[in-house]
Amino acid sequence: MSFVNNGNVVFSEEQEALVIKSWNVMKKNSAELGLKMFLKIFEIAPTAKKLFSFLRESDVPLEQNSKLKAHAMSVFVMTCKSASQLRKAGKVTVGEASLKHLGATHLKYGVVDEHFEVTRFALLETIKEGVPEMWSVDMKNAWTEAFNQLVGAIKSEMKPASEA
C-alpha cells in the first residue's frame, strides 16, 4: 500500500532541503499554484468535483469560484508546510487543522486512495511547473515521500469510530 504510516518518519536532511528550497520559491504564488493543482485534479478526475458542496451548488466556472480558490490555497499551503516541517517535527503537522478533523472529513465525504493518488500526481505536476529550474528526480521523490506521510497520517484518522 502506498500510504502506510507506522509513526516512524523517515525523511532525510537532503529531502528536507529540497522541499524547503522549492517551497520558499512557491509560497508567494500559493493562490495561483493551489488553484492550478485543483484544476489539474479535476482535469484528470472530473467526478471528484462531486466531493465538494461548493462546486455541486455552483454554476460559476471553476477558475472563478472563490470558495474553490480559498480551499485550494489552504490545502496547498498546508501540504507544503507539513512537508517543510516534517523532519524537524519528527511527525506530520497540519497547522491549525487537526489530523482528527481531516480524517473525519475525508471519511465523511468518501475520499478513497484513488483520490489521494490523483492529488499527489497533481501536486507533483504543479511543483514541477512552479519551480522548473530546480525540478529533479530527487525533488520529486522528496515531495512524494512527504505527501505520502501526510496522507498516511490522515488515513490513520479515517477509521470508523468503532475501530479506533
Added chain:
Amino acid sequence: MSFVNNGNVVFSEEQEALVIKSWNVMKKNSAELGLKMFLKIFEIAPTAKKLFSFLRESDVPLEQNSKLKAHAMSVFVMTCKSASQLRKAGKVTVGEASLKHLGATHLKYGVVDEHFEVTRFALLETIKEGVPEMWSVDMKNAWTEAFNQLVGAIKSEMKPASEA
C-alpha cells in the same frame, strides 16, 4: 455524469477524421503506446495495479511484464479502433470482445469512475505524445468523446444482473 450513454452516438465527420488521422500514425506503434498509456495510469494511480492479477503475482518490473504489455496493446488497439469506427457503425463496437463481457469483467474487478477517468487522461496524454505535430484541442475533444462513448457502453453492461 461523465459517461452517460443514451444510445445516441453524436460524433461528427470532423471528429471522425481527427481520430482516424491520428490512429493511422499511431497504429504501427501500438505496443509502445499501449504500454506508455498503462505506465501513465500506474504513475498516477499505483493502487490500480491491484486490479490486475498478473501484476499482483509478479515481481518483474512493469516495463518488462509480458502479460501487461500484451494487455496494454490490446486495450489501446481496441480503444482506438472503437473510436475510429464509431461514426460509421453508429454505435460502440469492440472488435472480438463483447460489451457484455467487458461490462462483467469491469464490474467483477471493482472498476469505478475514477479508474476510467485516470485511463482517459492517460490515453489523451499518450496520443498527445504519439502525434505531437497534429495534436489540437479539437483532436483532444474528439478522442474524449469517443472514449466517453466507449466507457458509457461498458458501464451500461456493468449493472448487476438483478437490475438488467
